[in-house]
Amino acid sequence: MLRKRAGVILIENNQIALIERKRNGKVYYxxxxxxxETNETPEQAARREAVEELGVEVHLSELYCTLQDREDYYYKASIMQGDFGSGTGDEFTTADHRRGTYKAVWVSLAKLKTLNVYPEELVQSLEINMGETEQLEKNSRKGKLFTMGR
Structure with a gap:
């Protein structure tokens, strides 16, 4: 049985926050x-993972999607505080060369479709909705949370 997972979708300045992975000579995101974790809600897990992987505390605005056939929850989020790229999770602090490397990066939304990004279903959904990003960026600059329509 697959482990339940939770994650965050952070978009700022027409860029999305991703984790760059280098493993076995391959680069993917x-x-x-x-x-x-046991006794943790998906929302709590998403917030914890943002701190561990990105080094930032986030506000979750709403559930963007769950992936079919899995219990994966992805939330629209905005950064409240922290130092992006300063994640302190085990994957960043433990030198296990079999696991490869992890690095928090900002990637242009326009470049997203040219990269190998997982989960693929989520990325395809984001690409479908990218036409909305210009107005959404204006709203986020006005202090409103980033939201992405379905």
């Missing part, structure tokens, strides 16, 4: 997130 993942939406920040990870496993839901």
């Amino acid at each position: 993942v939406i920040p997130g990870g496993g839901i």
Whole structure:
């Protein structure tokens, strides 16, 4: 049985926060997130993973999607405080070369479709909704939370 997971979708300045992974000579990207611990809600897990992987505390605005056939929850989020790229999770602090490297990065939404990003279903959904980003960026600059329509 697959472990339940939760993650965050952070978009600022027409860029999305991702984790760059280098493993076995391959480079790929993942939406920040990870496993839901025992007695933890998906929302709590998403917030914890943002701190561990990105080094930032986030406000979750709403559930963006759950992925079919899995219990994966992805939330729209905005950064409240922290130092992006200063994650302190085990994957960043433990030198296990078999797991490869992890690095928090900002990637242009326009470049998103040219990269190998997981989960693929979520990225495809984001690409469908990218036409809305210009107005959404204006709203986020006005202090409103980033929201992405379905």
